[in-house]
Amino acid sequence: MTRTPDADVAVVGLGAWGASALWQLASRGVRVLGFERYGLGHPFGASHGGTRMFRVTCLEHPGLVPLAQRSRQLWQQLETLTGRALFDQVGAVLMGPADGHIAGGSLRAAREHDLPVETLTAGELSRWLPQHAAFQDGDIGVREPEAGLIRPEAAVRAAVGAAAAAAARVLTDTRVTAIEPAGDGVVVRTPARDFRVGQVVVTAGPWLDTLVPGLPLETVRVPQTWFRPAGDPAPFTLDRLPPFMRELGGRGAIWGHGSHDGPDVKLGLEDGGSAFRVTPADDCDRGVTPEDWTAVSGLLAEAVPGMGAVPSRTEVGMFSRTPDKQFLIGRPHGDPRLVVAGGCNFHGFKHSTGIGEALADIVLGRPTGCPLDFADPNRFL
Ligand SMILES: Cc1cc2nc3c(=O)[nH]c(=O)nc-3n(C[C@H](O)[C@H](O)[C@H](O)COP(=O)(O)OP(=O)(O)OC[C@H]3O[C@@H](n4cnc5c(N)ncnc54)[C@H](O)[C@@H]3O)c2cc1C
Known part of the structure; x- marks a missing residue:
């Protein structure tokens, strides 16, 4: 060099x-x-x-599975090197129709790469995760025990x-x-x-x-939203509501996880619809309006009921997107x-x-x- x-x-x-x-x-x-x-x-x-969700059952491209596996080794190396807790291995569950892109795609990735996952029926999901709204016949859950959250x-x-x-x-x-x-x-x-x-x-x-x-590339402005349980918060802590993605038939997909550093439950949409706005990065509007959370709030009743309708906290972020x-x-x-x-x-x-x-x-x-x-x-x- x-x-x-x-x-x-x-x-x-x-x-x-x-x-x-x-x-x-x-x-x-x-x-x-x-x-x-x-x-x-x-x-x-x-x-x-x-938080950011970590999983190896990557749906987006088959080439990402080995990259995620290598990344996990390096996250652990970084934790050891710096003595800082970065990765909480609390598992994750990908749910929805068995032929859908989230549960079906995860299962496909797991089979192709021989990943250790457990498949759950709609009935098993309802018993394990009663905080979630009723699952439909044909829904499955793909539980990845080695997934988790990174700080x-x-x-x-x-x-x-x-x-x-x-x-x-x-x-x-x-x-x-x-x-x-x-x-x-x-x-x-x-x-x-x-x-x-x-x-x-x-x-x-x-x-x-x-x-x-x-x-x-285009830059997309994306709100991150947290909601507070309307009633008893105990079922909504991270140990009882692990990180998840859930596809709701043709009505989009919601992701989130239970509370850990306080009372708030993080919930968002896979595709934020009107809440995702293309913007020049330097002009990103960091003010929050109801448009930032009405779409996710509107899906809570059929995904994770029991939350207040208005987020307790909203933060604006950005990501860049390719065609x-x-x-x-x-x-x-x-x-x-x-x-x-x-x-x-x-x-x-x-x-x-x-x-x-x-x-x-x-x-x-x-x-x-x-x-x-x-x-x-x-x-x-
Ligand atoms: C709301 C949200 C939720 C997400 N959830 C997940 C998830 O659960 N799991 C997952 O795997 N991924 C998730 N992602 C994606 C993930 O967070 C991103 O892929 C990752 O953070 C990208 O990091 P980056 O370094 O490319 O970008 P950034 O973190 O934006 O870093 C770019 C850096 O460049 C600096 N910079 C820019 N211009 C200049 C300049 N001219 N001079 C000097 N510095 C400059 C910026 O200040 C910034 O610090 C999520 C993304 C968002 C926005």
Whole structure:
């Protein structure tokens, strides 16, 4: 790797993906410099809100199962390395029609990859999870005992901490204003000064296309909502209401989990309908209106009755979306100076550590441990 004045590699954007890339690069001895426009674990991008669901039975692409398996090993490694609790292995259950995309898709992924899951009938689900509204004949549940919840803000801080301990330099509250090719390297511009590096990894999440124009991405504003039980809160704690996704016939799908750090139960929609709004990332409206929660509130009676109709808390987040709903990870146009990772499509947190490892492999010119051809940005370019 060419030795350049400021660092061999810059990572721009230290959300979940960039923090993991920084950790993986630094731990391989690469001179790496990380830039983050806000503070670590901030609430303005995609990696905040207290919890993210982790499961291996990935429905979105068969190639994601090995990535999730590798990511889990790395989450555990990060916990051991930093001594921080990041991953709660409380299990998860995917429910709905046996031929639907959630329960059916999970079961297919589990069978194809020989994953340890348990299949439950509608009757068994009703007995185990009485907080859920009645299940329909033909509904099944796919219980994944090794799934759980990750704490996103703590995870970002832990990965950056591990990177700093391995000699990464970290600049927070530093906005990169431009990334420009310069000979066999790159100039990273910030308001205070320019930095010259050999390669740049751009993990700017919803802002990725502002730094690397021409990628087929759109940014989606998404509210995260928490509801408080209207009556007895005991059935709605995490140990009794584990993380779930539930498809409601043709009426959409709801996800959530019981309360753990307080009385609130996190509940949201897989596809937020009018609550999901495409927006330029810098213009994202962080004010909350009833439009942000009426769709999820309207489905609670047939999914998880017993909640107050109005959320006790709502936080706005964003994620970036590609036309085929798969990630963008790799070198656009094969440029040896530039690696991008984005297009998380609302399901990328669990894979952050595996993606960080893959980004380090790409930077170092090595094949990625988990094949990521399906995420190659050049499929669109
Ligand atoms: C509400 C919500 C719920 C989700 N639930 C799940 C779930 O349950 N399970 C799951 O696996 N996934 C889930 N996801 C997806 C997951 O959270 C994302 O895939 C993941 O957080 C993406 O991280 P990221 O690093 O790509 O983006 P971000 O976390 O947004 O990080 C990008 C970073 O780049 C920084 N940045 C941007 N521009 C610049 C610049 N010019 N200079 C310097 N820094 C810059 C930003 O400040 C930000 O910190 C969810 C997403 C959302 C929004």
